[in-house]
Amino acid sequence: MTILDWFVVAAYVGWVVIDGLRRSKGTDKVDGYFLASRSLPWWAVGLSVMATQMSAVTMVGTTGQGYVSGLRFVQFYFGLPLAMVILSLTVVPFFTRARVYTAYEYLERRFDVRTRSLAAFLFLMGRAFSLGVTLAAPAVVMSAILGWHLPATVAAICVPMIIYTTIGGVQAVAWTDVKQMFIVVFGMSAAVVVLLYGILQHVPLGQAMHLAGAAGRLHAVDFTFDATETYTIWTGMIGGLFLMLAYFGCDQSQVQRYLTARSIDEARHSLLMSAYVKIPLQLLILMSGVLVFVFYLFQQPPLLFNHSYDAQVAAGPYAADYRSVEEQFNREIAVRRDAATSGDREAFLASDARVRELRSRAADIVKQTTGDQRYSDVNYVFPTFITTRMPIGLVGLMIAAIFVAAMSASGGELNALATATIIDFYRRHWVTQASESHYLMVSKLATVFWGLFACVVAIFAANQGSLIEVVNRYGSIYYGSLLGVFILAILTKRATAAGAFWGMLAGMAVVLTVAWTLPIAFLWHNLIGAVVVVVVGMLISVLSGAPARETQRV
């Protein structure tokens, strides 16, 4: 990184913070602080919705997945467009007309305070820990790439984010998201141009695509019906549909985005923007990873992209083995380059298989030397390409985009955590009658508290691979159940408060059992959880003999 690149990083991060602080003008009341006084245009809300999911992990991890396994990850999003249509027809008008601050507030109106508090509690626990993980993943990668200590990287992400989110509220979050989306799309498009320029020096575009396709990188749609396979068209269309319904319909960090819209139709348009744009955007990011793969067919790639343990391996008992693998790898790269240039498909595939095998052996040596069984270099592929191959200035812009992606994805979650804490617990249970200024002050304190909490989790989670897995599993355990209880609330008349509460607990118990005992891909957990909550909830409601009630029209 040159001085110009660092200047670009500092200028962009500085602009985000200063502009965020400027947004604090309209946030002197709770409604302004949490919901921007319901005044944002649909396109800003739509970009904010997309930016909240476009974390730094998306930029470094999804491109890495494109490099290693191609476009197949895009199937994860196949359920999203239909989910957006369903949500636009169902929960968007309900929440907007109800003029609620949180999705869980609606559950009290429909059922009781017990159901609302349980749902809000599940959200707080799941989101607080996942926020830490959202921060930890890019912090680990950027620490390794920039040679910084982990706490310094976490602080570089968290301190600006906590400052502008605390002072500027949801307006600062939303307008940061808008800026970020433009920068990400521009940066990724610039990366594609640089990649194509590098590739076209060696082969025409058609041959480049045939090479990527021959290596399995363009196989995007998999019709195999296998419940243990994570990414197929079925997990995406069915499991992914339920995940997206739960995420956008019941997760406060998303619901709060579209509650800031001016009207029901503007909220609907903001969700439909994701329906139109999300899959093409995800394809752009995955395709960047695929093009990095093709680019390195003609340029010397490193044996492994993650250099965190280089010194330890060089001084370890397997150093000679590692050097031998590295020499074989360099020879094989030359063979693969010749085969790729000449268009000899059989020779290319044979050589590519040997390259993969050598990379796998090198990773095994790192694992044996360090004992880190979770060692992987997938997340390091794209940052390595950026810092070593992109032009001066653009390197700074991309690194800034990764930092601000971590901030903008986290800022929305932080604001949502503060909203649920104050609206669903503090104002509901503890201090029910106080002034606007009091609630505004405690809202800011809650934002700072959850921000610091997330920093501590991030530093701790970075060294605890298993914790990240536990957090992900936990998310899939409660999402389906949350969706189930909202289905009972909005789509049924017979469901009672007792049915909803016990149904939610039953849903989580069943998913927990399935998650720990059966090798079913996690996307199916959302479907299972939702179905169990609806079935158990309706059974309890009907058996308890409670009279049918009108689904609340709000």
Add this chain to the structure above:
Amino acid sequence: MPGMVKNYVAVIVIEAAIIVALWWFGNVFS
């Protein structure tokens, strides 16, 4: 057809077209 309904139909049609295009793309370059 009302405006929002047109949008919903367009979303579904475009998604179906993207899936078919991706499937075709994967088969052509394989």
